[in-house]
Amino acid sequence: MKLLLVEDHKPLARAVKQGLEEEGFAVDLAADGEEGDYKARTSTYDLVILDLMLPKIDGLTLLQNWRKNGINTHILILTAKGELVDKVRGLDLGADDYLTKPFEIDELLARVRALIRRKHDVKDPVLRIHDLEIDTAARTVRRNGQRIHLTPREYALLEYLAFHQGKVVTRPMIWEHLYDEEDENTSNVVDVYIRYLRNKIDRGFEKPLILTRWGEGYMLRSTDE
Amino acid sequence: MRSIRLSLVIYLLVLLAVALGAFFSFVYASATDQMQGVQERLRTTLKAKYDLMGERLEQQNKMTAERLKAAFDRELRHRVHLLPQETFLTLWFKVTPMMVCGMAGSGSQPVGLATNYAWAVWAGEANEPWLVVPIARGANLFDIHVRDPWRMEQFGRDEPQVEGFFQVSSDTGTPLRASRALRKEHLRLESEQLKLELLKERFDDIVLASGKHHRMVTLKSPVGMRPFSFVRRSENRMPEMPVFFWQYSMSTNELDNDLAALQKRLEDTRGAMEAESYHAYSEQGRQSEVALASLRTWLVVTILITFLGIIGGGIWLVRRGLQPIERISLAVSKVSEKDFALHLAPERTPIELASIVEKLKETLSSLKRAFEREKQAAADISHELRTPIASLMATIQVCLRKQRAPEEYRKTLQSCADIGQQLGGLVERLLALARLDAGTDQVETQLVDVPELAEQCVQMIRPLAETQGLHLRLDRNGPVTVETDAAKLRDVLINLLHNAMQYNKPHGDVEVRICKLDGHATLEVRDTGVGIPSDALPHLFERFYRVDPSRQSDTIHAGLGLSIVKGYLDLMGGKIDVESQVGQGSTFRVRLPLANEVLEPTYTKKSGVPLA
Numbered sequence: 001m002k003l004l005l006v007e008d009h010k011p012l013a014r015a016v017k018q019g020l021e022e023e024g025f026a027v028d029l030a031a032d033g034e035e036g037d038y039k040a041r042t043s044t045y046d047l048v049i050l051d052l053m054l055p056k057i058d059g060l061t062l063l064q065n066w067r068k069n070g071i072n073t074h075i076l077i078l079t080a081k082g083e084l085v086d087k088v089r090g091l092d093l094g095a096d097d098y099l100t101k102p103f104e105i106d107e108l109l110a111r112v113r114a115l116i117r118r119k120h121d122v123k124d125p126v127l128r129i130h131d132l133e134i135d136t137a138a139r140t141v142r143r144n145g146q147r148i149h150l151t152p153r154e155y156a157l158l159e160y161l162a163f164h165q166g167k168v169v170t171r172p173m174i175w176e177h178l179y180d181e182e183d184e185n186t187s188n189v190v191d192v193y194i195r196y197l198r199n200k201i202d203r204g205f206e207k208p209l210i211l212t213r214w215g216e217g218y219m220l221r222s223t224d225e
Numbered sequence: 226m227r228s229i230r231l232s233l234v235i236y237l238l239v240l241l242a243v244a245l246g247a248f249f250s251f252v253y254a255s256a257t258d259q260m261q262g263v264q265e266r267l268r269t270t271l272k273a274k275y276d277l278m279g280e281r282l283e284q285q286n287k288m289t290a291e292r293l294k295a296a297f298d299r300e301l302r303h304r305v306h307l308l309p310q311e312t313f314l315t316l317w318f319k320v321t322p323m324m325v326c327g328m329a330g331s332g333s334q335p336v337g338l339a340t341n342y343a344w345a346v347w348a349g350e351a352n353e354p355w356l357v358v359p360i361a362r363g364a365n366l367f368d369i370h371v372r373d374p375w376r377m378e379q380f381g382r383d384e385p386q387v388e389g390f391f392q393v394s395s396d397t398g399t400p401l402r403a404s405r406a407l408r409k410e411h412l413r414l415e416s417e418q419l420k421l422e423l424l425k426e427r428f429d430d431i432v433l434a435s436g437k438h439h440r441m442v443t444l445k446s447p448v449g450m451r452p453f454s455f456v457r458r459s460e461n462r463m464p465e466m467p468v469f470f471w472q473y474s475m476s477t478n479e480l481d482n483d484l485a486a487l488q489k490r491l492e493d494t495r496g497a498m499e500a501e502s503y504h505a506y507s508e509q510g511r512q513s514e515v516a517l518a519s520l521r522t523w524l525v526v527t528i529l530i531t532f533l534g535i536i537g538g539g540i541w542l543v544r545r546g547l548q549p550i551e552r553i554s555l556a557v558s559k560v561s562e563k564d565f566a567l568h569l570a571p572e573r574t575p576i577e578l579a580s581i582v583e584k585l586k587e588t589l590s591s592l593k594r595a596f597e598r599e600k601q602a603a604a605d606i607s608h609e610l611r612t613p614i615a616s617l618m619a620t621i622q623v624c625l626r627k628q629r630a631p632e633e634y635r636k637t638l639q640s641c642a643d644i645g646q647q648l649g650g651l652v653e654r655l656l657a658l659a660r661l662d663a664g665t666d667q668v669e670t671q672l673v674d675v676p677e678l679a680e681q682c683v684q685m686i687r688p689l690a691e692t693q694g695l696h697l698r699l700d701r702n703g704p705v706t707v708e709t710d711a712a713k714l715r716d717v718l719i720n721l722l723h724n725a726m727q728y729n730k731p732h733g734d735v736e737v738r739i740c741k742l743d744g745h746a747t748l749e750v751r752d753t754g755v756g757i758p759s760d761a762l763p764h765l766f767e768r769f770y771r772v773d774p775s776r777q778s779d780t781i782h783a784g785l786g787l788s789i790v791k792g793y794l795d796l797m798g799g800k801i802d803v804e805s806q807v808g809q810g811s812t813f814r815v816r817l818p819l820a821n822e823v824l825e826p827t828y829t830k831k832s833g834v835p836l837a
Contacts, residue, residue: 009612009613009616011613011616011617011620011643011644012612012615012616012619014640015619015620015622015623015640016623018623019619019622019623019626022626022627053608053612080607080609080611080612080615081608082607082611100611101611101612101614101615102614102615102617102618102619103615103618103619104618104622105618105619105622105623105626106622
């Protein structure tokens with residue numbers, strides 16, 4: 001999943017980005033409202049974490065403009081403005097969640113995960129496909145009861161496939177959602193990671209879950225298939 | 226507790242009391258005066274009337290008395306004329322001392338007594354001359370000796386040395402007959418003489434108009450109607466005289482009674498008149514008293530009613546009149562902390578209170594603004610502090626989520642240290658402001674060479690300026706000494722330098738200039754930054770005021786810097802102003818009064834530390 005973090009306080013931005021990345025999220029940064037607006041309009045994100053007190057354009061204005069212009073990405077407001085009126089205002093203007101500083105990083109991560117689930121219309125944090133169990137909260141994977149250890153990138157890819165189970169996921173899509181602006185776009189980095197994943201998930205198990213759709217992309221076998 | 230209503234009512238009461246009192250006094254006094262005037266006039270009228278009446282009565286009486294007397298005299302005269310020859314009249318005669326001497330005896334001793342002699346006169350026919358007959362009176366009253374009758378005309382001729390006069394008057398003093406000499410000037414008979422007893426004589430020394438002294442002998446004798454005989458005496462040395470007798474015939478008793486009655490009537494009438502007058506007068510007096518009393522009552526009642534009426538009306542009017550004040554105080558009491566608004570319809574505010582209400586509204590709205598600013602400021606503070614704290618927590622929490630290499634921990638700790646420093650700076654500023662607010666800030670003055678201090682600050686700032694690509698310059702010429710708090714001045718300058726750098730364009734300039742002007746030291750910090758719009762200039766030194774309401778990068782100022790600068794300069798007795806043009810840059814100018822001494826520019830006096 002790719003996130004946009006719009007925050008002008010550099011140390012905070014760095015810390016949050018690091019935390020999210022270590023959870024497997026791809027994170028783009030914007031240090032002011034203008035930059036944030038530009039990035040939000042030109043890239044696709046699964047979630048935007050938005051600070052309100054921004055230079056150039058303030059957060060609430062961005063929020064309103066985005067919603068007016070049909071940008072329907074989930075937005076989590078992360079701000080020091082913690083009064084009730086602020087919260088209500090933020091949510092009523094179109095935000096999906098509101099978190100005040102200072103905050104616990106765990107809470108932020110949990111809320112981010114919840115918003116991701118919401119995006120894919122998934123209620124159960126545990127994704128069960130055949131004998132594969134993905135606990136999206138704990139970020140653990142079991143197949144047939146057996147724990148499988150994945151790197152954050154591998155997990156992110158698997159989770160992405162799982163959220164789109166039964167649907168084809170193209171390489172550009174994978175690239176868009178799992179790699180931030182700083183990553184280098186090598187031609188087959190996606191294929192490489194698919195191979196890594198297959199090794200861990202499918203090898204040694206009866207049914208291959210990660211399927212290739214030639215010419216299109218990849219797919220995780222859905223439950224009924 | 227003073228009350229306008231009470232004061233007004235009391236004043237009204239006093240004024241009313243005074244006015245009504247004056248009215249009452251005036252009316253009553255004038256009424257009394259009038260009454261008195263009327264009474265006076267009445268009294269004068271009555272007096273005049275009664276006096277007139279009295280006078281007329283008296284005159285009437287007098288006339289009546291005169292008439293009575295005249296009637297008596299006429300009667301007397303008539304009787305005198307009717308009397309037979311032998312009738313005598315009362316007579317009075319005058320005797321000179323010589324005469325007396327001659328008559329009294331031998332010698333020339335003035336005896337002045339005619340006791341032994343009396344003159345009797347009898348009247349004849351109407352025009353006949355009277356006969357004067359010397360008579361002698363004896364011890365017994367009716368013992369009379371008469372000498373030869375003499376004619377009056379002869380009297381005086383035959384005895385030239387006898388210079389005597391006689392006058393016969395009636396009982397009332399009217400002269401009936403007198404000797405020639407006295408005809409021109411009758412002898413007046415005084416009351417003592419008129420009151421003489423019968424046949425008792427009286428002596429008086431008189432002076433006639435001629436100037437001659439005479440002794441007057443007065444004798445009262447009855448008038449006889451018919452003669453009767455009397456005894457002749459011969460014991461004394463008198464010559465033989467015929468003896469006559471007379472008898473009392475006309476008494477004045479009736480006349481006296483009549484006169485007395487007349488007088489009594491007069492007095493009675495006068496008394497009655499006086500009584501009547503007095504009665505009328507006192508009646509008038511009583512009536513006027515009654516009138517005055519009723520006037521008094523009427524006045525008192527009217528005044529009381531008026532008083533009460535006006536008091537009642539006055540209280541009501543005062544209440545009405547003070548209603549605007551009540552409305553205002555009601556509106557003021559309803560002013561809440563929420564809206565700071567005075568709900569008062571402006572068209573219903575009276576002129577007198579308009580300026581107060583205006584001022585009140587102004588004050589309230591500036592209070593509201595200040596309040597809003599404070600609220601905003603409080604929100605800003607919390608915001609300012611929360612973000613660095615959130616960064617700190619996030620940094621630490623993220624780091625602790627999993628096992629890391631020592632190098633990572635080191636970097637994380639460094640980040641924490643940086644954030645901590647930021648927080649520290651912010652807290653310092655807040656503390657500085659709090660101290661300024663509480664007034665506990667001390668100013669420790671010492672002699673400071675401004676260019677030196679500026680040099681120090683510029684050195685401190687230079688690394689930061691260089692990382693931002695800004696050009697920093699200090700322009701100084703000669704020593705400029707002020708007596709002030711060096712630490713605070715340093716803070717001020719650093720703050721201004723930070724601002725100059727923060728709001729600057731890339732590769733811009735920051736220039737510090739120091740000079741002397743008009744007995745003041747001037748310290749200028751100029752930048753080629755984004756500039757400040759003119760409508761922001763008045764608010765520039767307000768707390769938490771930021772030209773751009775959103776934050777600028779990782780500032781540690783939180784909009785507090787300039788308000789601290791102003792606060793410090795106020796304490797130090799200095800001034801600051803700013804010139805700016807949007808897009809060009811800003812110039813901040815600090816002015817401090819020059820010290821009397823001049824410091825050598827190598828070190829500050831107190832610290833004694835020379836510059837490197």
